[in-house]
Amino acid sequence: MSKTNxxxxxxxxxxxxxxxxxxxxxxxxxxxxxxxLISTYILKQKGKxxxxxLVLLAARACGDVSTRTYRGASLVELLHTATLVHDDVVDxxxxxxxxxxINAVWKNKIAVLMGDYLLARGLMIAxxxxxxxxxxxxxxxxxxxxxxxxxxxxxxxxLDIDEVxxxxxxxxxxxxxxxxxxxxxxxxxxxxxxxxxxxxxxxxNLGMAFQIKDDIxxxxxxxxxxxxxxGADIKEKKITLPLIFALxxxxxxxxxxxxxLIKSKNKDxxxxxxxxxxxxxxxxxAEKVANECADKARLALRPVADSPAKESLLQxxxxxxxxxx
Amino acid sequence: MSKTNxxxxxxxxxxxxxxxxxxxxxxxxxxxxxxxLISTYILKQKGKxxxxxLVLLAARACGDVSTRTYRGASLVELLHTATLVHDDVVDxxxxxxxxxxINAVWKNKIAVLMGDYLLARGLMIAxxxxxxxxxxxxxxxxxxxxxxxxxxxxxxxxLDIDEVxxxxxxxxxxxxxxxxxxxxxxxxxxxxxxxxxxxxxxxxNLGMAFQIKDDIxxxxxxxxxxxxxxGADIKEKKITLPLIFALxxxxxxxxxxxxxLIKSKNKDxxxxxxxxxxxxxxxxxAEKVANECADKARLALRPVADSPAKESLLQxxxxxxxxxx
Numbered sequence: 001m002s003k004t005n006x007x008x009x010x011x012x013x014x015x016x017x018x019x020x021x022x023x024x025x026x027x028x029x030x031x032x033x034x035x036x037l038i039s040t041y042i043l044k045q046k047g048k049x050x051x052x053x054l055v056l057l058a059a060r061a062c063g064d065v066s067t068r069t070y071r072g073a074s075l076v077e078l079l080h081t082a083t084l085v086h087d088d089v090v091d092x093x094x095x096x097x098x099x100x101x102i103n104a105v106w107k108n109k110i111a112v113l114m115g116d117y118l119l120a121r122g123l124m125i126a127x128x129x130x131x132x133x134x135x136x137x138x139x140x141x142x143x144x145x146x147x148x149x150x151x152x153x154x155x156x157x158x159l160d161i162d163e164v165x166x167x168x169x170x171x172x173x174x175x176x177x178x179x180x181x182x183x184x185x186x187x188x189x190x191x192x193x194x195x196x197x198x199x200x201x202x203x204x205n206l207g208m209a210f211q212i213k214d215d216i217x218x219x220x221x222x223x224x225x226x227x228x229x230x231g232a233d234i235k236e237k238k239i240t241l242p243l244i245f246a247l248x249x250x251x252x253x254x255x256x257x258x259x260x261l262i263k264s265k266n267k268d269x270x271x272x273x274x275x276x277x278x279x280x281x282x283x284x285x286a287e288k289v290a291n292e293c294a295d296k297a298r299l300a301l302r303p304v305a306d307s308p309a310k311e312s313l314l315q316x317x318x319x320x321x322x323x324x325x
Numbered sequence: 326m327s328k329t330n331x332x333x334x335x336x337x338x339x340x341x342x343x344x345x346x347x348x349x350x351x352x353x354x355x356x357x358x359x360x361x362l363i364s365t366y367i368l369k370q371k372g373k374x375x376x377x378x379l380v381l382l383a384a385r386a387c388g389d390v391s392t393r394t395y396r397g398a399s400l401v402e403l404l405h406t407a408t409l410v411h412d413d414v415v416d417x418x419x420x421x422x423x424x425x426x427i428n429a430v431w432k433n434k435i436a437v438l439m440g441d442y443l444l445a446r447g448l449m450i451a452x453x454x455x456x457x458x459x460x461x462x463x464x465x466x467x468x469x470x471x472x473x474x475x476x477x478x479x480x481x482x483x484l485d486i487d488e489v490x491x492x493x494x495x496x497x498x499x500x501x502x503x504x505x506x507x508x509x510x511x512x513x514x515x516x517x518x519x520x521x522x523x524x525x526x527x528x529x530n531l532g533m534a535f536q537i538k539d540d541i542x543x544x545x546x547x548x549x550x551x552x553x554x555x556g557a558d559i560k561e562k563k564i565t566l567p568l569i570f571a572l573x574x575x576x577x578x579x580x581x582x583x584x585x586l587i588k589s590k591n592k593d594x595x596x597x598x599x600x601x602x603x604x605x606x607x608x609x610x611a612e613k614v615a616n617e618c619a620d621k622a623r624l625a626l627r628p629v630a631d632s633p634a635k636e637s638l639l640q641x642x643x644x645x646x647x648x649x650x
Contacts, residue, residue, distance in 0.1 A: 032472050034479035086441065089414075090434035109415035110478060112437065113471045116411065119441075120467035123448065127464050132457060139452050142445035146438045147357050153435060154359035 006048060009315050012308040013056040016065050020052050023070045024077055027125060030117075038102060038114050042081060045097045051076045051181045054203065057316075058185025060309035061301075062195045065188075071129045072184040075138060078122030080177065083145065085115040133187050141180045148172025152238070159259050161239045163248075167208070170215075175207025182206075194303050201300035202313065209293035210320045215240035216286050217325065219274050231270035237262055241289060242282030243273065249280045294321045331373060334640050337633040338381040341390050345377050348395040349402055352450060355442075363427060363439050367406060370422045376401045376506045379528065382641075383510025385634035386626075387520045390513075396454045397509040400463060403447030405502065408470065410440040458512050466505045473497025477563070484584045486564045488573075492533070495540075500532025507531075519628050526625035527638065534618035535645045540565035541611050542650065544599055556595035562587055566614060567607030568598065574605045619646045 010017060028039035052073035059069040087093070088101040089111045095101060103111040119142070126134045152169045155161040161169075182203030186196045218233040219242050233240055239247075239262075247255045258276055261269055277283065294317045304310050335342060353364035377398035384394040412418070413426040414436045420426060428436035444467070451459045477494045480486040486494070507528030511521045543558040544567050558565055564572075564587075572580045583601055586594055602608065619642045629635050 030472065032476045032479065034475050035472060083441075086437050090437045110475065112411050112415045113474050113478075116408075116444075117468060117471035117475065119444070120464055120471060123460075123464040124468060127457075127461050130457070132452075132455070135448075135460060136452050139445050139448040143442060143449060146442035146445060147355065147360055149438050150359050150435065150442065151357045153438075154357065 009312045009319060010053050012312055013060055016056045020056065020070055020073050024074050027074045027078065027121060035117060038106065045099050047097060049077065051080050051177065054178060054181040055185040057309050057312050058182040058199045059189035061304050061307055061313060062186045062199065063189030068129065068131060069185060069188040071125050071131060072134055072188050075122045075126050075134060076181050076184065078118050079138065082115045082118035085111055085118065134184055137180045137183060141176045144172040144176040156237050159237060159239060159262060161244065163244055166241055166244055170208060170211040174211040175204050178207035179203035198300050198303045202297050205293045205297035205300060206317060206320060209290045209297060209317065212241055212286055212290040212293065213320060213323065216242060216283060219277055220283055231274065234262065234270050234273050241286040242277045245285040246277045246280035246282035290321060334637045334644060335378050337637050338385055341381045345381065345395055345398050349399050352399045352403065352446060360442060363431065370424050372422060374402065376405050376502065379503060379506040380510040382634050382637050383507040383524045384514035386629050386632055386638060387511045387524065388514030393454065393456060394510060394513040396450050396456060397459055397513050400447045400451050400459060401506050401509065403443050404463065407440045407443035410436055410443065459509055462505045462508060466501045469497040469501040481562050484562060484564060484587060486569065488569055491566055491569055495533060495536040499536040500529050503532035504528035523625050523628045527622050530618045530622035530625060531642060531645060534615045534622060537566055537611055537615040537618065538645060538648065541567060541608060544602055545608055556599065559587065559595050559598050566611040567602045570610040571602045571605035571607035615646060
């Protein structure tokens with residue numbers, strides 16, 4: 001089996017990642033001292049840069065990395081950074097990547113404005129480059145991401161989320177951005193609509209597999225010490241695929257009592273729900289669906305010619321499916 | 326003297342305002358129940374719709390109102406609504422236009438997401454209509470609005486704002502959107518760059534006059550009961566034009582003691598600062614500057630042929646300058 005890690009996966013575009021970093025740094029510059037100070041603070045926090053890596057790999061797999069590719073990569077990273085800054089405000093999070101969050105250091109008002117600023121800067125890069133096709137994808141993505149989150153909140157309140165709704169939520173809130181990264185990369189390097197569609201399908205399915213795996217890890221993480229804590233979703237009353245399957249496989253009366261348990265302030269709620277999900281094969285089912293998405297992602301790349309970049313995209317699917325935190 | 330009010334000013338585009346309302350309502354529609362519920366709630370609150378009125382009047386003054394005009398009007402109103410929703414989160418405001426705010430009814434998380442959704446919807450309308458020229462203006466505006474607010478916060482902390490910075494702040498945070506409304510209206514109705522520039526200049530100066538007048542009213546509002554409370558800016562340590570002028574007209578030692586007073590928790594701070602500003606003719610000076618901006622706004626309209634719509638734009642300048650709340 002491949003011992004994939006993100007550094008290996010990014011190897012075919014190592015030089016391009018460095019050039020992207022310069023591009024991104026200059027995109028974050030501002031003449032307003034406070035904006036520049038916060039930008040520098042964000043740049044110090046070395047994130048995994050998964051989204052720009054996807055843009056660069058998709059471009060390389062379809063043709064040559066161009067200045068348009070770098071604009072696309074900066075656009076998605078600025079948008080992603082903007083949503084993280086806003087997320088930390090709404091979740092009142094104190095930390096991000098081991099650093100105090102923007103809202104923790106500068107307060108909510110500045111954090112919300114900074115998020116708006118980063119989003120606008122990203123869109124401006126596309127406007128200035130006349131990348132109308134990028135804008136079409138990215139505005140639809142911003143809409144889907146916010147609508148998906150709102151749909152999840154709406155359903156969470158009633159604990160009545162079914163499989164169809166679950167797939168819509170994760171497709172909108174998570175997969176849409178990864179899909180957009182891949183198609184933007186493809187569009188920046190090739191004019192072939194077949195390649196655009198291939199990368200778009202790949203990204204959409206990679207994103208679904210990623211989120212389903214994330215939801216599985218909430219029930220089954222082996223590295224709780226390093227990764228996220230087990231049961232966080234249950235505490236937030238988020239009903240994800242493993243639990244949806246388990247609830248569907250028992251009589252309505254039993255499902256009702258589990259829903260009542262989740263709503264309750266019972267101390268054992270997390271351990272009892274995890275036990276219920278394991279007992280009714282919720283994890284196995286979700287693993288099966290995640291693997292199906294992974295297969296679809298791999299299959300989508302068929303029209304793409306073999307190359308180290310394509311190989312990395314295939315390894316990324318394995319990485320997403322097999323990670324344990 | 327003209328007895329201008331907003332209803333009279335909007336008379337030349339009365340029919341168009343109704344058509345805009347339909348356009349805007351359908352732009353706010355969503356298949357996600359929660360989004361639609363909040364949209365309906367926002368639509369119930371009849372705002373003054375100053376920004377769409379500006380777009381429509383500018384278009385009518387330059388040519389014919391077109392479907393592109395309605396898209397532009399919806400775009401600016403969606404963007405404005407998005408910023409109000411975010412503003413209420415950061416200010417923890419309970420009320421907006423007499424209704425409980427979105428964050429008060431649905432909590433911060435939903436309000437931030439809803440703001441992002443509205444912004445994306447606005448941009449999507451322009452993308453779908455291929456209004457690349459609108460996108461160029463609007464993304465720059467979103468950037469200027471957030472950067473202007475952040476610059477104001479940065480300077481407020483040190484109480485060291487000078488006249489040049491003050492003009493930059495109000496130009497970015499307030500005038501930029503009104504300027505964009507006017508130029509978008511002009512671009513939607515005419516291909517003549519001279520008219521685009523005329524309306525852009527008009528909007529920029531109208532916006533400056535509006536904000537300076539707003540800042541004067543904080544020291545001199547005659548209708549505190551209905552309008553905003555006097556002294557709100559002083560309490561927030563916002564230093565605006567009347568105070569900047571007064572501080573510049575006294576020896577540094579006296580200016581220092583006023584700054585110390587503003588920083589202090591002294592109970593009489595508001596009344597003492599208001600007295601200081603009146604004593605040193607800060608209001609007269611700011612009125613003079615506001616009138617200069619008003620003159621520039623009127624002058625900018627010279628290349629525009631006479632029409633009821635142009636007349637309304639001129640009356641709007643009077644309205645902005647003469648309002649007492």
